[in-house]
Amino acid sequence: MLFAPPDVPTTEIFARLGEMLKDPYDLEVIGRTVGLALAVTIICVVLGFPIAYWLARSPSRWSGVFLAVAIFPLMLSNVVRTFGWLVILGSKGALGQLLVQLGIVDVAPQLLYTKLAIVLGLTQLFLPLAIISCYSAVAQVDPGLDDASRGLGASRIRTMWNVVIPLTMPGIVVAATLVFAGSVTAYTTPYLLGGSSQRMLSTQLFNYASTTLDWASASATALIMTVLVFLISGLSSLIGRKGATS
Amino acid sequence: MKRPITAALAVIGYVIMIVPIIFVVATAFTAGNVLRFPPDGISLRWFDEALGYEPFVEAAISSLELAVLATGLALLIGVPVTLAIHRGKLPGKGLVEGLFLSPLIVPELVVGLALFQQLMIGMDLDNFSTLLVGHTALMLPYAVRVTGASLALADPALEEAARGLGASPLRAFFNVTLPVLRPGIFSAALLSVVTSFNNVPLSLLLQGRDFRTLPVTMLDYVQQSYDPMVAAASTLILAATVVIAVVAERTVGFAKIFGGINQ
Structure with missing residues (x-):
């Protein structure tokens, strides 16, 4: 319990943890964190895999440029990347005004500080990670296998489903693990796009630690976050091992 | 495009990754006082302000x-x-x-x-x-x-x-x-x-x-x-x-x- 303050006994943290797991508000924060992280993980894999497949298999010269464009955001500050969504989703933002001008709605809807905002922000953050993990997996699969499957009469979709995806599964599992763990622990995005109305574990932890100075609660929240991350990495290495032996 | 689904997903993915960054740059050059899109005129004043903000x-x-x-x-x-x-x-x-x-x-x-x-x-x-x-x-x-x-x-x-x-x-x-x-x-x-x-x-x-x-x-x-x-x-x-x-x-x-x- 390294993150526990020296003067708060461990028993108090576990007592606080027990309370949290019964408190409806805290449960909502935990549920929201896991739910949003799951949603972002699914979206990142569903969008990232086809992009990675296309980048790895396209003979076009442009694919190198598109790969660089996909990787570059990884080097860019999360604050900068997330700030863009404030401009798009804010009360005077581009998306709301576009919807009004198109006559779809009369008044610009509340887009910021919603779950949608957090999901968009986290997807932007972690999609490059998903693309890279899938890309290296796809690049290791012999393109001849795709051709063989197609040559034997399988449709494109069937080839994808029965040949490419099973062979690239380890890469997909790595992608999903990185995105899920990243989403559970991300701070900047839920802070800027979720605010206090859509608290996640990270923003809740910071609130306990710096606003209310409630160290027992902060430590209990930290414990929940750590357990979640360890659970997902344990699960993923378990799947990885199973995949390797079967 | 031979693969319409792949193409559509790729476009959505790239839009989510890149468009917010473009909006950041576009609003940085505004002459107005608020974060609004489209920006009110073009100027470099906010760069001046940022570089002068201690x-x-x-x-x-x-x-x-x-x-x-x-x-x-x-x-x-x-x-x-x-x-x-x-x-x-x-x-x-x-x-x-x-x-x-x-x-x-x-x-x-x-x-x-x-x-x-x-x-x-x-x-x-x-x-x-x-x-x-x-x-x-x-x-x-x-x-x-x-x-x-x-x-x-x-x-x-x-x-x-x-x-x-x-x-x-x-x-x-x-x-x-x-x-x-x-x-x-x-x-x-x-x-x-x-x-x-x-x-x-x-x-x-x-x-x-x-x-x-x-x-x-x-x-x-x-x-x-x-x-x-x-x-x-x-x-x-x-x-x-x-x-x-x-x-x-x-x-x-x-x-x-x-x-x-x-x-």
């Missing part, structure tokens, strides 16, 4: 100091460790490798909380030293992995040949091994400086009155006022990142830098 400038210098020092320390520790892992017959090699691979998936906010409790409260260290410890630990895996990736490609026979021709172990290291490692070390350093400079979760709880990092200062500013100055500061960061990315691409190649991390 908290940002001070924090930028602090962040750079921290990033460079932490990277230097991480390399000083990381390169010998990488050598030991790859060349030596280290007992518990798997354990060491596992240890250095792990921090990428550790919740940084929790690490920040732990460092705050143990080093700042428990051992009475100041903000800067605590941040330096945290950032160095966070940067170590980059140094170990990226250097390891380039070392794995190098032929150990070269080193043995140098030794066989009478070079001392030290000389063999500096004249043969180090040149082989240089691109890896360079890319590790670049990536590590950038990552440290941008870090929020680890640094968040370790801020002090006399030492604040730039990303956290910007976050605080956004929460208080809603003007385009942060857009201008962000655009400057973006420009600097593009320059670094181009240098990295020219010298070692993107795919290698990041491929080394995820495999």
